[in-house]
Amino acid sequence: xxxxxxxxxxLDSLGEEIVRIVTPVSICMLLVVILVSVLxxxxxxxxxxxxxxxxxxxxxxxSDSNWDKLKGAILNALVFVVVVTAVxxxxxxxxxxxxxxxxxxxxxxxxxxxxxxxxxxxCLFLIGKFRIPIDCVTFALSLFNFTVVGVxxxxxxxxxxxxxxxYLVVIGVLVAYWFTLLPEWTTWVLLVAMSLYDLAAVxxxxxxxxxxxxxxxxxxxxxxxxxxxxxxxxxxxxVQRGAVxxxxxxxxxxxxxxxxxxxxxxxxxxxxxxxxxLESSSGLESLPSIGERTAVDVEDGLVSRSDSELAAxxxxxxxxxxxxxxxxxxxxxxxxxxxxxxxxxxKLGLGDxxxxxxxxxxxxxxxxxxxxxxxxxxxxxxxxxxxxxxxxQKALPALPVxxxxxxxxxxxxxxxxxxxVVQCSINLLMF
Amino acid sequence: MEAAPSNPTHNIISxxxxxxISMNSSVATHRNPLRVDWPTVDGPLGLSEQxxxxxxxxxxxxxxxxxxxxWAVNCLYFWPVIRRPSSYYHPDLRRYVVRSAIGFxxxxxxxxxxxxxxxxxxxRLFGHVWDKLVMYNVxxxxxxxxxx
Numbered sequence: 001x002x003x004x005x006x007x008x009x010x011l012d013s014l015g016e017e018i019v020r021i022v023t024p025v026s027i028c029m030l031l032v033v034i035l036v037s038v039l040x041x042x043x044x045x046x047x048x049x050x051x052x053x054x055x056x057x058x059x060x061x062x063s064d065s066n067w068d069k070l071k072g073a074i075l076n077a078l079v080f081v082v083v084v085t086a087v088x089x090x091x092x093x094x095x096x097x098x099x100x101x102x103x104x105x106x107x108x109x110x111x112x113x114x115x116x117x118x119x120x121x122x123c124l125f126l127i128g129k130f131r132i133p134i135d136c137v138t139f140a141l142s143l144f145n146f147t148v149v150g151v152x153x154x155x156x157x158x159x160x161x162x163x164x165x166x167y168l169v170v171i172g173v174l175v176a177y178w179f180t181l182l183p184e185w186t187t188w189v190l191l192v193a194m195s196l197y198d199l200a201a202v203x204x205x206x207x208x209x210x211x212x213x214x215x216x217x218x219x220x221x222x223x224x225x226x227x228x229x230x231x232x233x234x235x236x237x238x239v240q241r242g243a244v245x246x247x248x249x250x251x252x253x254x255x256x257x258x259x260x261x262x263x264x265x266x267x268x269x270x271x272x273x274x275x276x277x278l279e280s281s282s283g284l285e286s287l288p289s290i291g292e293r294t295a296v297d298v299e300d301g302l303v304s305r306s307d308s309e310l311a312a313x314x315x316x317x318x319x320x321x322x323x324x325x326x327x328x329x330x331x332x333x334x335x336x337x338x339x340x341x342x343x344x345x346x347k348l349g350l351g352d353x354x355x356x357x358x359x360x361x362x363x364x365x366x367x368x369x370x371x372x373x374x375x376x377x378x379x380x381x382x383x384x385x386x387x388x389x390x391x392x393q394k395a396l397p398a399l400p401v402x403x404x405x406x407x408x409x410x411x412x413x414x415x416x417x418x419x420x421v422v423q424c425s426i427n428l429l430m431f
Numbered sequence: 432m433e434a435a436p437s438n439p440t441h442n443i444i445s446x447x448x449x450x451x452i453s454m455n456s457s458v459a460t461h462r463n464p465l466r467v468d469w470p471t472v473d474g475p476l477g478l479s480e481q482x483x484x485x486x487x488x489x490x491x492x493x494x495x496x497x498x499x500x501x502w503a504v505n506c507l508y509f510w511p512v513i514r515r516p517s518s519y520y521h522p523d524l525r526r527y528v529v530r531s532a533i534g535f536x537x538x539x540x541x542x543x544x545x546x547x548x549x550x551x552x553x554x555r556l557f558g559h560v561w562d563k564l565v566m567y568n569v570x571x572x573x574x575x576x577x578x579x
Binding site for chain 2: 127137141144146148149153158159161162231232
């Protein structure tokens with residue numbers, strides 16, 4: 001970690017950056033847990049009517065034995081991962097052929113679908129449940145407004161940062177809620193499978209996400225994807241007057257040996273202070289990319305796209321990942337990875353938000369004790385990933401550590417801790 | 432504390448370097464040529480002044496497509512423009528932002544009065560039409576919640 005020449009202590013800037021990324025993750029998880037506990041009182045009976053790409057191989061019913069459920073879940077997860085890989089490779093191909101505009105528009109369209117249709121449906125669920133006396137004209141107008149501004153906010157990069165961040169979190173909440181409608185065993189196996197896939201895709205030399213980031217670096221382009229970017233910390237003393245902070249690192253400073261895209265380490269020498277006036281005040285400097293991928297739902301043969309985004313020091317372009325909605329909502333999860341922006345602002349893919357929230361929401365469907373345990377596990381995993389990120393200075397997958405820790409803690413809590421706590425409470429020993 | 436009112440200009444000049452991102456300071460009543468004030472609420476991360484004018488104009492025009500929330504977002508983004516006195520920024524910029532604010536206020540009043548009348552008045556006021564208009568009945572009638 002580089003902590004030279006900072007007027008503020010490393011704890012201030014580093015701690016604040018971490019807080020700025022942990023806060024939206026926590027808010028997303030909280031909102032999904034609230035939605036789930038309010039709407040899903042009958043968590044086991046949602047199976048039969050819900051078909052999507054993730055249940056195409058096996059649809060869980062509560063009468064199967066545990067072993068059957070496990071086998072079915074593994075099959076489901078395998079199908080899902082295969083589809084995601086295929087779509088990610090498709091994305092790499094499209095990106096290779098420079099169809100960026102097409103990708104951008106598709107992403108805007110899919111975020112429109114998420115916000116409009118899924119957001120609308122969840123609002124209808126809430127309205128129906130609480131019997132809120134809102135009329136259809138007001139509802140339609142509000143939904144229309146919300147959706148259009150959301151698409152603009154995520155699609156264009158020039159809206160207020162807070163608005164963009166809020167809308168990204170909302171998209172994460174909506175997609176995560178949709179994921180919680182999957183059957184239980186499938187969800188858990190899917191989480192583990194996706195974290196393993198993320199690990200492979202970002203770190204292996206042939207992985208699609210790694211290819212994507214290398215392509216983007218070599219071409220100095222943005223990858224169209226949904227990335228949550230924390231507000232960068234600006235050192236007040238070093239902002240000179242009249243300088244608008246340039247947020248595109250690459251455009252300003254072209255390294256001459258861009259051809260060495262095999263060697264990601266060479267980029268670590270690239271000084272990320274592109275801003276004309278900003279010094280590299282932040283300790284966490286540039287490079288690393290975030291792997292992003294959106295999985296799409298295949299519904300009746302319709303393949304949606306997945307968008308992987310390894311956003312290296314791009315703070316500027318947060319483009320949406322598109323979703324293709326047919327009969328059922330398609331899942332689009334944006335980023336499966338974590339990286340650093342050029343100003344040191346941390347970027348986290350929307351897919352990470354979504355999967356963390358799915359894990360915690362699934363834990364909430366059992367009991368709140370598992371929620372606390374999983375939340376702590378995920379935040380700890382995120383902290384570990386951030387430390388690794390600062391240490392290695394390259395694109396890292398954000399899913400594996402957190403999700404595997406979270407699953408482990410869920411199992412331990414459910415199997416061991418709960419009996420302990422219940423027995424203690426019954427015997428009036430604690431709590 | 433007592434020194435502050437007596438020499439406000441001293442405060443301005445001495446804090447000039449860091450004043451560039453102090454968005455909320457409403458101390459200056461004149462345009463100090465040494466200061467650069469950012470028109471957006473994001474400060475140095477936001478738009479420059481020329482881009483802001485285009486941005487504000489575009490959002491203002493888009494808002495006429497029944498999008499009052501867009502006007503509200505526009506005002507939020509250019510909050511410093513509203514807060515500062517009118518000669519501080521480009522006149523066009525301020526004009527668009529203020530018009531967006533007015534538009535949003537008018538729309539909000541109309542919409543909220545309709546929504547409140549609907550929800551508070553209820554069946555007593557509207558009769559059986561209320562049941563036809565209320566959202567949860569509309570959703571049930573058209574099966575809008577069934578396809579998730």
